Amino acid sequence: MDAKSGYRPSAIWRSLVAGKEVLKKGLRHSIGNGRTTGVWTDPLVPSKVPKVLPRPNHIETENEKVHELLAEDGTGWDEGELAARFEEEQGEDRWIWEMDSKGAYYVKTGYRCVMAEFWRQCDLGLDIDDGATMRFWKRLWKLPITSKYKVFMWRSCLGIIPAIEALEHRGMNINEQCGMCNNEPEGVFHALVDCPDLQILWVMAKYDYSSRVYHANILEWLAVEEVEWSDEQLASLAVAIYLVWERRNKKKFASEVIHAEELSQRVERVMDELQTVTFTEDRSKSEPISFEWEKPEYPYTKLNIDAPVQSVCTVRKRPTAAGSYGH
Numbered sequence: 001m002d003a004k005s006g007y008r009p010s011a012i013w014r015s016l017v018a019g020k021e022v023l024k025k026g027l028r029h030s031i032g033n034g035r036t037t038g039v040w041t042d043p044l045v046p047s048k049v050p051k052v053l054p055r056p057n058h059i060e061t062e063n064e065k066v067h068e069l070l071a072e073d074g075t076g077w078d079e080g081e082l083a084a085r086f087e088e089e090q091g092e093d094r095w096i097w098e099m100d101s102k103g104a105y106y107v108k109t110g111y112r113c114v115m116a117e118f119w120r121q122c123d124l125g126l127d128i129d130d131g132a133t134m135r136f137w138k139r140l141w142k143l144p145i146t147s148k149y150k151v152f153m154w155r156s157c158l159g160i161i162p163a164i165e166a167l168e169h170r171g172m173n174i175n176e177q178c179g180m181c182n183n184e185p186e187g188v189f190h191a192l193v194d195c196p197d198l199q200i201l202w203v204m205a206k207y208d209y210s211s212r213v214y215h216a217n218i219l220e221w222l223a224v225e226e227v228e229w230s231d232e233q234l235a236s237l238a239v240a241i242y243l244v245w246e247r248r249n250k251k252k253f254a255s256e257v258i259h260a261e262e263l264s265q266r267v268e269r270v271m272d273e274l275q276t277v278t279f280t281e282d283r284s285k286s287e288p289i290s291f292e293w294e295k296p297e298y299p300y301t302k303l304n305i306d307a308p309v310q311s312v313c314t315v316r317k318r319p320t321a322a323g324s325y326g327h
Contacts, residue, residue, distance in 0.1 A: 022110045026099040034066030036093040066093075132223045140238075143231060145274055149238040156192055156241055157219035163191045179252050189218055191248060192241045197260060201240065204264040206271075207233040235274065240267045 005017050029037045029044045037044055041062060043052050096103030099113055112134075140150055155161050164174050164186040178186040180197040192198075193212050202209045207229070215221035218241075226234055243263050250256040296302045 019110065022114055023097070023105060025113055026097045026105070026109070028096055028098050030094050030096040030103060031066055032093050034070050034093065037066045038063065133219070136219075136223045136226055139226065139231075139234070143235050143238065145235045145238060149235070149242050152242045152245065153218075153238040156188055156245075157222065159188045161188055161191075161245065163188045180248060189216055192244050193218065193221075198244060199260075201244070201260045201263050204261065205236070205240070206268065207236055209237065232271070232275070236267060236271050239270045239274075243267060243270075 003017060003020075005014060009017070027043070029042045031037060031044060041052065044066065094103075097105035097109065099109045100106065137154075140153060143150055152161075159166060164176050164178075166188060168174055176186070178184050178190060178195055180191075181195050183196070184190055193202075194216075202212065211225045212221055215224070222234075222237075240263065243266055247258045247260075247263060250258060293304075
């Protein structure tokens with residue numbers, strides 16, 4: 001835990017060193033025999049943040065170890081006001097991660113810890129609780145659609161796509177209105193959902209997204225309303241906002257105009273392709289029962305190669321001048 005970045009560290013080492021701060025948030029000493037854990041120097045008290053016991057004035061040394069405070073049988077403390085839980089089988093003192101029931105640190109639990117702290121510190125004015133937010137994240141990542149749609153929806157919910165308001169918030173002086181309606185500031189929710197130029201898309205959509213008018217933030221909208229939606233409806237929205245942003249960029253950077261009416265058809269085509277693969281229960285397509293090699297009928301020759309090909313083809317023998325056959 002005392003390791004430094006050093007001179008010209010690799011990207012992997014920089015990532016590991018940066019992760020120390022996350023690790024420290026849940027790192028505690030799990031007491032075994034108490035011989036290596038300091039009473040007044042190590043975090044051994046379960047708490048939301050690392051907590052070291054304050055040393056009373058009458059305690060002269062701060063190097064006191066936990067085993068000095070244990071009863072002779074090692075099942076409790078000498079002082080009645082101290083209570084703790086011990087493992088049935090004592091072992092050496094060790095570090096544990098209190099965010100995990102087994103004390104192990106995983107990137108997944110570290111991510112949850114960081115995101116929980118992020119939402120506590122980030123006041124977006126959203127009328128949702130942490131439970132609804134976490135439930136939505138879990139459902140989003142399990143959607144059976146291509147990752148690019150899920151990642152874009154995640155970025156949209158966090159407001160980290162380069163809409164004009166987001167860029168200005170980061171210090172850029174742009175001073176432009178929405179490039180699609182030319183009437184309102186381009187925030188993330190406006191650009192992807194609320195722009196007047198997009199409303200025909202939601203009217204023509206296969207699913208009902210009318211609840212959008214009661215919200216002003218994508219994450220709030222989805223965390224509140226998605227409990228009533230099917231996976232297909234949520235997936236269709238992820239595809240739609242991805243295509244909406246793609247349409248916006250084509251007009252802004254390539255002067256290519258795509259009407260909102262066309263987006264509805266594109267969303268349906270993408271969803272049809274996805275449903276063929278993921279949302280149908282019939283997985284037993286016509287597959288050959290046997291994969292044994294079969295000799296082709298005359299006059300065809302089968303060419304077996306160890307490489308991918310774009311299409312299936314056959315090679316037919318042609319008569320030579322001598323009457324025999326060659327390739």
